[in-house]
Amino acid sequence: MNAVNAADTSFIIFSTALVMLMTPGLALFYGGMVRRKNVLSITIHSYAAMAIVSIQWVVIGYSLCFGKDFAGFIGGFQFLGLQGVGFLPNANYAATIPQSLFMLFQLMFAIITPAIISGAIAERMKFFAFSVFILLWSLIVYDPITHWVWGAGGWLRNLGVLDFAGGNVVEISSGISALVAAIVIGRRKKLKTITPHNIPMTMLGAGILWFGWFGFNAGSALAINGVALNAFITTNTSAAAGIIAWSICEIASRGKVTSLGIASGMVAGLVAITPGAGFVSPMASLIIGGIGGALCFYCVTIVKQRLGYDDSLDAFGCHGIGGIWGGIATGIFASKAINSAGANGLMYGNIKLVGIQLIAVVSTIAYAAIMTFIILKVMGKFMSLRVTSEEEMDGLDVSLHGEEAYGGIDI
Amino acid sequence: MNEKFSKVDIITSSRKFEELKEALNAIGVSGMTVSNVLGCGMQKGHKEFYRGLALDINLLPKIKVEIVVCDIPVELVVETAQKVLHTGKMGDGKIFIYDVKNIIRISNGAEGRDALRYDK
Numbered sequence: 266m267n268a269v270n271a272a273d274t275s276f277i278i279f280s281t282a283l284v285m286l287m288t289p290g291l292a293l294f295y296g297g298m299v300r301r302k303n304v305l306s307i308t309i310h311s312y313a314a315m316a317i318v319s320i321q322w323v324v325i326g327y328s329l330c331f332g333k334d335f336a337g338f339i340g341g342f343q344f345l346g347l348q349g350v351g352f353l354p355n356a357n358y359a360a361t362i363p364q365s366l367f368m369l370f371q372l373m374f375a376i377i378t379p380a381i382i383s384g385a386i387a388e389r390m391k392f393f394a395f396s397v398f399i400l401l402w403s404l405i406v407y408d409p410i411t412h413w414v415w416g417a418g419g420w421l422r423n424l425g426v427l428d429f430a431g432g433n434v435v436e437i438s439s440g441i442s443a444l445v446a447a448i449v450i451g452r453r454k455k456l457k458t459i460t461p462h463n464i465p466m467t468m469l470g471a472g473i474l475w476f477g478w479f480g481f482n483a484g485s486a487l488a489i490n491g492v493a494l495n496a497f498i499t500t501n502t503s504a505a506a507g508i509i510a511w512s513i514c515e516i517a518s519r520g521k522v523t524s525l526g527i528a529s530g531m532v533a534g535l536v537a538i539t540p541g542a543g544f545v546s547p548m549a550s551l552i553i554g555g556i557g558g559a560l561c562f563y564c565v566t567i568v569k570q571r572l573g574y575d576d577s578l579d580a581f582g583c584h585g586i587g588g589i590w591g592g593i594a595t596g597i598f599a600s601k602a603i604n605s606a607g608a609n610g611l612m613y614g615n616i617k618l619v620g621i622q623l624i625a626v627v628s629t630i631a632y633a634a635i636m637t638f639i640i641l642k643v644m645g646k647f648m649s650l651r652v653t654s655e656e657e658m659d660g661l662d663v664s665l666h667g668e669e670a671y672g673g674i675d676i
Numbered sequence: 677m678n679e680k681f682s683k684v685d686i687i688t689s690s691r692k693f694e695e696l697k698e699a700l701n702a703i704g705v706s707g708m709t710v711s712n713v714l715g716c717g718m719q720k721g722h723k724e725f726y727r728g729l730a731l732d733i734n735l736l737p738k739i740k741v742e743i744v745v746c747d748i749p750v751e752l753v754v755e756t757a758q759k760v761l762h763t764g765k766m767g768d769g770k771i772f773i774y775d776v777k778n779i780i781r782i783s784n785g786a787e788g789r790d791a792l793r794y795d796k
Contacts, residue, residue, distance in 0.1 A: 458694045658691035667725045673714070673735065 269354060270361035273488040277362050277370055283480025284373035288315055288380050290473030294528070295384050297467030298578050300459060302660020303388045304670045307578075310383035313396050318376045321403050323347050326375060327368050329408035331358065334418025339409045344368075357417040359487035370484060371411075378407055378435045384578035385443035386450050388459075389657055392665050394650045398640065402442065406636045410438050410629055426625040427599055427607055427618070429496065430485035432540025432591045433629045440585020441630050442637040444576060449641045450651050452575035454658070464524055471528035475504055478535045482542040492604050496542035500535065503542075503554030507534020510558030518566070526562075529583060533561035536587030541595035544607040549598035556594070557587045589626055596622030679789050681776035682750045686741040687715060688761050688769030693739055699760045700743070703752055707792075709742040719767035738769065744776055746789050 292311035296304045318326070324346060332340030344350050347368065355364040379399035386395070413421040414428045421433070428434060453459065461467065482500040486493035511530025512522045537557025538550050545553065565582035576582055596619035599610035609615040644650060651657075656664035663669055686696070693710075700708065714735040721734035745753055754771055761768055781791035 455694050663722065663724070667723060669724065669733075669737075672724070672733070672737075 268361070269352065269363055270488070273359075273361045274363065274366060276489045276493070277359075277366050277484055277487060280480035280484025281366070281370045281373055283477045284370070284377070284484065285477075287373070287474055287477030287481065288312075288377045290470045290477055291377060291380055292470065293466050294470030294474060294532075295387065295467075295578050297463040297465065297470065298461040298525075299387050300660070301462040301671060302662055302669075304462065304662065305666055305668055306392065306661035307383060307387045309392065309666065310387075310395055311380040313392075314376050314380035314383075314399055317396060317400050318379060318403055319372060321400060322368075322372045322375050326403060326408055327371065329404070330371065330375075330411040331355075331368075331416050334412070334416060337418060337420030337423065338412065340412045340416050358415075361488055367487065370487075374431055374435055374481070375403060375407060375411075378431075378439045379403055381435075381439040381580050381584055382443045382446060384580035385447040385576045387577040388661065389453050389651055390446075390450055391648070391650060391652055392661070394644060394648055397644060397648070398446075398650075401640050401644070402637065405640060406438060406442060406633050407434070410434055410632065413628075414625065421625050421628070424621055424624065425608060425618075426621050427544050427595050428540045428592070428625065429543040429595075430482045430539045432536075432588045432595070433625050436536050436539055436584045436588025437592065437626060437629045438633045440581045440583070440588055441633045443580035444574065444585060445634050445637040446641060447576045447581070448574050449638065449645075452573075453577065454654065456575055461525065467528055468524055471531055475531060475535065478504070482539060486543055492543045492606075495547070495603055498547045499538050499542045499545060499550035499553075502547050503538035503550040503557070504531050504534040506551050506554030507531055507537065507558035507561075510534075510555040511562050514559055514562040514566075529561065529565065529579065530558040532583045533558045533587045536561075536584050537591040537594065539588070540591045541598060544595055544599040544604050544610075546598070546600060546603055549594075549600075549612075553591065553594045553598065557590050560590050561586050589630070592622050592626040593619065596620075679746055681744055681746050681779060681788075681792075683774040683776045684743045684745065684750060684753050684757075685772040685774070686743075686757050686761075686769065687713065687738055687772075688741075688757075689767055690737060690739045692761055693741075695760050696741065696757060699756050700741075700753070703756055704748050705743055705745065705753065706794075707743070711740050711742075713738050713740045717766075717770070736767070744779060744792065746792050 288311050292308045295307045299307050328342055328344035329340050332343035335341050350364050350368050352363040354360050354362060359367045379402050411434050413419040414433050478500055479497055483493045483497040486496055508527050508530040511526050515522050515526045534554035534557050537553050561583050564586045565579045597611045599607050600613055601609050608618050610618045715738050716734045721736050724731050724733050750773055779791040780787050
């Protein structure tokens, strides 16, 4: 019989609220980067995720992730409709906070993950199709991967994979799916002429993401302890290192530091530290964030242009690439001195952890890519995924939602 | 001074602005002034919804492209713009042509035809 700890519980309630705020933050972050005629459409994608995933989660999603294990692949129906999810802690996940709170904390992760994908299909996907997609994606991609990594009995958890706050579960799964969705749905028209319409909005969104990420990473310790505070420090350090690295790349290649670059480097640093936040030292997070920023810069500014896919707002470039690097980096830098529940990585003589991390990265990439492709192809048989060319030119705000963000004459 | 200058105003939907700009560049129009404007004509607009309230929006966002030409024939400009912008539907927009008395370039005081030309 475990006792609920009041300090831990208060901390996780606060963290849950912080993570919730990340999704509106993401809406602002993305909203500023689209053209003014599409800002409402991209904003609504994030809010739709809040509504759809919240319901999916309490009805079945939580149970599929954290219910009784089935073959290491998915949870069962044990917690269907939140049956048995109450004030009593579940020692498999967090021994000192109510299971209902753990469920809520996890819900916020489940919400932001499909919302991230919207960045890759911005300005061209039908709203109805996106809504159906995130429901199916949550059930078919997010819930199983979460079970593999975090669910009791999940095959990656049993293998000993380290994913502190969702490098596989959130970042790689959404980033890879975003890339697949961008390719399946195709490029926007007149791609070369598209510019962001409100960068201050993006900067505000980026700031809210950084703020919320403290709940995301420190909260993932699920208790107030040294690991939580270590995660807090590594998160902040890695974000800063991501900014510096991205800015240096910008100076080297174009001679100017841009605000959008600062926002992107920050996200790259935050993504990269997510899987390792509670396992690596602050000095390691400096390296992880720095390399993460540089890798994402390379992917967003060079690889994307060269390959020609339209990952509009760099969901893959930041979350996919940053997440993959973060997963591998955790295998390199993890230390038992930081977190006794973790493992030693390559730097501490355990090359095996790198292998385990690679298995997790590769299996997440493969599963998310294949399933996203199948979901979109099957959906495409029943509905059109993409707006018509006329709707695209008029802007999705007016053509799909009957609203303008900044309409009328200025009076 | 017997040169004739014309100003061409094209008011149209923003949809094809990029094509228009490219096509005008291709016939040698290198300078233009573009603004976002709101306007209404035969096209009666669309419905928008705010908290359930349906509103007829008849002032639609358009763009206005202003060009002054001398050496390039006005007919060519008009023909090019029509070719790019024509869909046959209401809302394609209008083209207005005016005579221009004179042109003065502020940086060096050049007037008339010289004010439109740039020596590389």
